[in-house]
Structures are given as structure tokens and as C-alpha cells.
Amino acid sequence: MNGILRLAYKLLVNDRTKFAALIVGITFAVFLMVQMLSMFAGILGRSSATVLNIGASMWVMDPGVQTVQSSIGMPDYVLDAVRSIQGVAFAVPFYSGGALVKLADGTYQSVTVLGLDDTSLFGRPPLVAGQIEDLYAENAFVVLKDPEYRKLQNPGIGTEFQINDHRGVVVGLARAASAGLFGIPTLYTTYSRVLQYLPTPRFTISYVLVEPKSPADVAHIKQDVEALGYLALTQEEFIDRISTFYKYQTGVGTNILIMTVMSFLVGLSVSAQTFYTFVLENLERFGALKAIGTRSRDLILMILFQAAFTALTGYGLGVGLCALLITAAKLRLPSYASTITYWNLAAAFVMVLVIAAVSSYMGVRKVLRVEPFDIFRS
Amino acid sequence: MPAAAVTATQVVKWFGEGEARTTALRGVNLDAYFGEMLYIVGPSGSGKTTLLSVVSGILRPNEGGVVVDGCDIWRLGTDKLADFRLRKIGFVFQDFHLFPRLTTAENVAIPLILRRTHWDDAMAQAIKYLEVVGLHARADVPPVKLSGGEQQRVAIARAIAGQPDILIMDEPTASLDGDTGHAILGFVREHLLTEQRCILIVTHDSRIYEFATRILRMEDGRLMSVEKGRAA
Numbered sequence: 001m002n003g004i005l006r007l008a009y010k011l012l013v014n015d016r017t018k019f020a021a022l023i024v025g026i027t028f029a030v031f032l033m034v035q036m037l038s039m040f041a042g043i044l045g046r047s048s049a050t051v052l053n054i055g056a057s058m059w060v061m062d063p064g065v066q067t068v069q070s071s072i073g074m075p076d077y078v079l080d081a082v083r084s085i086q087g088v089a090f091a092v093p094f095y096s097g098g099a100l101v102k103l104a105d106g107t108y109q110s111v112t113v114l115g116l117d118d119t120s121l122f123g124r125p126p127l128v129a130g131q132i133e134d135l136y137a138e139n140a141f142v143v144l145k146d147p148e149y150r151k152l153q154n155p156g157i158g159t160e161f162q163i164n165d166h167r168g169v170v171v172g173l174a175r176a177a178s179a180g181l182f183g184i185p186t187l188y189t190t191y192s193r194v195l196q197y198l199p200t201p202r203f204t205i206s207y208v209l210v211e212p213k214s215p216a217d218v219a220h221i222k223q224d225v226e227a228l229g230y231l232a233l234t235q236e237e238f239i240d241r242i243s244t245f246y247k248y249q250t251g252v253g254t255n256i257l258i259m260t261v262m263s264f265l266v267g268l269s270v271s272a273q274t275f276y277t278f279v280l281e282n283l284e285r286f287g288a289l290k291a292i293g294t295r296s297r298d299l300i301l302m303i304l305f306q307a308a309f310t311a312l313t314g315y316g317l318g319v320g321l322c323a324l325l326i327t328a329a330k331l332r333l334p335s336y337a338s339t340i341t342y343w344n345l346a347a348a349f350v351m352v353l354v355i356a357a358v359s360s361y362m363g364v365r366k367v368l369r370v371e372p373f374d375i376f377r378s
Numbered sequence: 379m380p381a382a383a384v385t386a387t388q389v390v391k392w393f394g395e396g397e398a399r400t401t402a403l404r405g406v407n408l409d410a411y412f413g414e415m416l417y418i419v420g421p422s423g424s425g426k427t428t429l430l431s432v433v434s435g436i437l438r439p440n441e442g443g444v445v446v447d448g449c450d451i452w453r454l455g456t457d458k459l460a461d462f463r464l465r466k467i468g469f470v471f472q473d474f475h476l477f478p479r480l481t482t483a484e485n486v487a488i489p490l491i492l493r494r495t496h497w498d499d500a501m502a503q504a505i506k507y508l509e510v511v512g513l514h515a516r517a518d519v520p521p522v523k524l525s526g527g528e529q530q531r532v533a534i535a536r537a538i539a540g541q542p543d544i545l546i547m548d549e550p551t552a553s554l555d556g557d558t559g560h561a562i563l564g565f566v567r568e569h570l571l572t573e574q575r576c577i578l579i580v581t582h583d584s585r586i587y588e589f590a591t592r593i594l595r596m597e598d599g600r601l602m603s604v605e606k607g608r609a610a
Contacts, residue, residue, distance in 0.1 A: 003491040003494065003495065003496065003497045003500060004491060004492065004494075006491075006497055007480075007484070007488070007491055010479065010480055010484065011477060011479055011480065014479035014480065015479050282477075284473075284475055285475055285477050287475075288469075288471060288475035289488070289492075290460070291434075291436055291463070291469055291471075292463065292464060292469055292488065292489055292492065293460045293461060293462070293463035293464025293465070293467075293489070293492060294460065294464075294492055295457050295460045295461070296456070296457070296460075297457075298492065371437075372431075372436045372437075373431045373436050373437045375471055375475060
């Protein structure tokens, strides 16, 4: 390490109380920022769980749909019309709705029921137990083995339950790519059985799942669907639409943004103030260094290094602490929606850099203004 | 005749403006030579410290010029002047200004580190300078655990670590008891004063006058009289 930086490092860390206060301040701020952002990322990720689990390339829906759960039924002719669009390899109906399951002990549990196309079972999940063709058996359902699975009292193959006063039998357990947001279990069955078991409005198709022949067909499929008065979105566009809804139309995004900004401001004020105090306490010695012959750029380098070192150490500890807490929380609460993403880390990193920049700016200003002559006068 | 280490010509320095203006130096002329230990003495507020600051390149005068070892220092830019101080001048401050969070050796090594000397080499040299002042056994101790006299010696070791041609000491006995101050100045005179070095000391402690090769008295911003040695 460069001698001047090593000197700055020793001046910083050897003042253990001040250094600890700085590290705790930044660690706490980073922890809060990453925690808030991770919670938001977790919520957004889970809000699109069905879209990810089904895995269709394109989704056709009513233009009023904002989330998978808020589907608006479409008439059957839409399915036929979409199938006739040039460039569509295949299109299948898909149902998404809610129901009540009566469990063996007589209690009721809300569930999400997804109805897959009878012919192709397109969108079927990978099974961890049972055979997918058993879904064609009488009263057959596949249960998604996600964190909500235990709310159905951990059913196995052959477990029976009641759904809307119909008999249901578990024929398979499926693995989920992503768990849902609303904390309720998910059942898969065939599209026709959904219509048979659940009360349905006049229009029954929630979504039409489309596979284009090639990516080049996506644009004109969207145009042709729009001409029908409906909306066709790619998987990514649908996920974005859902995210936008939660960010801007539910208050979730705004509240979490406010909490994140508050965490940033708390971190900024605590760290900047502590660092400034650290500089003030060493001001005479910085003045002595100037008198001895330290160039201004070396003093700036020392202060920037001290601020950056503190910020990066606090950042690492904050992220580590957050990861530890989220992991521990998920062990106790499997449905805890919190995910640390690279974007979260990058956002927190930028905020930490701002904290370091503001702290060092205040310190640098003070040190550059100190007159070595004052050292003599003292 | 020894070579001039410091030449100050018609130096004027004032602080503040308008009615609040206070003139600290009123056309001071000073010559200090290599091989001498020059004291500047006088009452508080007479301008001693201001003069020391001006001739060491820390405080820019309003008028006049200062030549140190042949260099007109106030014509240098800020960074070059800082480099000049680092290479040519060693400072011993009144309150020492040692870093309490660093070890004694690290404090002494600071001028060497600022000169981009490798850390390990700087530490090795610092130990050598601590040997000179008799404190090498306390190299790993922070200065706060040393007595006032020991801290003064550490400050001296730091000042000479860069092997400066000019050594400037501001009230070197102000924080010390009489015996310690006497011992320190005796040490400076005996070990640090060479033909290639000029030592400038500001003091009003008459108990250490005996170590000076020359004494100049300042009063009211002017150098008034020569109290010992050759004429200025």
C-alpha cells in the first residue's frame, strides 16, 4: 500500500471509537437500504410468479388487466382469432382464478387455481412427485410445492380435499420457479375441470397463451391482437406491467422508496457528522502536516481514502448483515418476500458512494482551509 | 564567512484590513547563516512567530522577500513551496503536534513517508533518528504515553528525519520544565547543529539563552538589537 494511504489508514482505524461509530453508522444505513430494496424486489418478483411459472412467450389479455390475479374474462372467439394470426405457432386458453378448499380438518383455505389447456397442458410445472398425465384422471389436481404448500396441511399423492363442494385428489406435487405474493397455495388442473368446478362468468378465458413461430412474428401478432381490441404482451412486458402497477398504483413502491431515502439520509447524516468530527479532532495535525510540507492533493487523497475505506467496509458489513437476516428470516418464514438483487446492491453502493463523497467533501473543505500558521500560533 | 541560510528583506506583514489592521512585521531584515543557532527573542506579540512563519514559507508576507538556501521561496507556487518545506525545513512546534494514534516511530517517519519513501524503509530510518534522540526503545509506544520531554525529543526526531538544512523550533521549552528544557536545547546544540545546518529558535525563555550562537531581540514588529554573537 502507498505510504500516504497507509498513514491515512492508521490514523483512521487507530481511533477505534470514532472508526467504530463511522462503521456502525454506514453499516446500519446500508443494512436498511438493502433491506428495503430487497423487500421491494422480493415483492415485485413474487407478483409475477405465475407469469414466470407458466413460462409462455406471449400473453393475450383484456387491456384492463394489470396483474395476473386481476384477469378479465375473454370470449372464446378471441382464442380462435389469435390462433388464426399468421406467425402464431400455437395458442391455448389459460384460466387463473381463486377458490376455497375445505381441508380434512374442516377448515377452509383460499387457493389460486390455474387451468391448463386440456390438450397440451401447456404451462405445466415440473413435477417432484406423481405423473403429469394423471391430471386427466377424475378430480385430479397438482399442488405447487412452494412456501404456501404447508397451508394445505402438506398433502401427498392421493390426498383428498373439497373444492367448491367438489371432490379433489392430489395426483402430483410440482416445483415452483417463483413463489406467489399473496401467501396462498396454488393448484393446477385442466381448463375444462376449472370451468366444471368453479363458478364462472360468461367469458371464461383469463388469458390466451401464445407461442410465436419466431421472435420476428411478435410485433405483428401484437398488432393483430390489438386490432381485435385486446392486448398481447411478451413475458417480459407482462412482468414489467405488473411491476409498474405495484410500484406506482399501490403505494408499495412509494412507501419503500421513502423508507429507502430515509435510511440514506440517516446514514448520510450520522456518517457525515461523525467523519466531520473525526476531521475536526485531527485538524491541528492536518495543519501540522501542511506546515511540514504535505501537498494539498496528498491531504485530499488521505481524506478520500479514509472516507472510501469506511464506506466500503460499512457497505460490505451492511450487505452481509442484510443477507444473514434475510436468510435467517426465510428459515423461519419460508414465504418471506425479500430478494437481494444486483440492482439493489448497485443502488446501495451508489448511495454509499454519495455518503462517502459528502463526508469527504466536508472534511476536505475544512482541511484545505486550515492555515499552517494557526499551528504556530497555538 | 558562512553562507546565508535565510535572508529576509524588508518584510512587512499585517493582519486584517481598515481600522482592524494590525501590523506584525514592520520592514524586518534578517540574515541567518549555516552553522549557527539563532534565537529570536522578545515579548509576546512582538512578531517572533509571524517572522518565523514568513521565513519558513508558511505565511506569505505583504511586502518584502525571503530567500532560503538561495531560493526566493515566495516566488514558488503552492505545491512547490510545500515540496521545498518538506525537503529543506524541519519544524518543531510549540505543542509538538504529534499524532496520538500513531506510534512514536510512525510519527517520526511522517516526513519520509510524505517524500514517498517506502514504508518499511521509512520505519527503519525513523528508528535511527529515535536512536539519535535516545528514544529507540520506545519506538512502538504512542506519544501520549511519553513524558513532555520525550514528546519534545520525538518532535525533534521527526523534524530532522528529512535531514533538513534549516531547523525551526517554536518556543521549544514552553511545554517543558526548566531542567528538561535545558537538557533538550543542550542536546540540540551538541548533536544537531552542524556547519550545514541553521537552527532558528523563537523563545522567551532566558534559561536557554546560553545555547544560542546569536540572539536577536524583536519588539513591536522590528528586530531591535543583537544580544549575543555577531551583528545581524
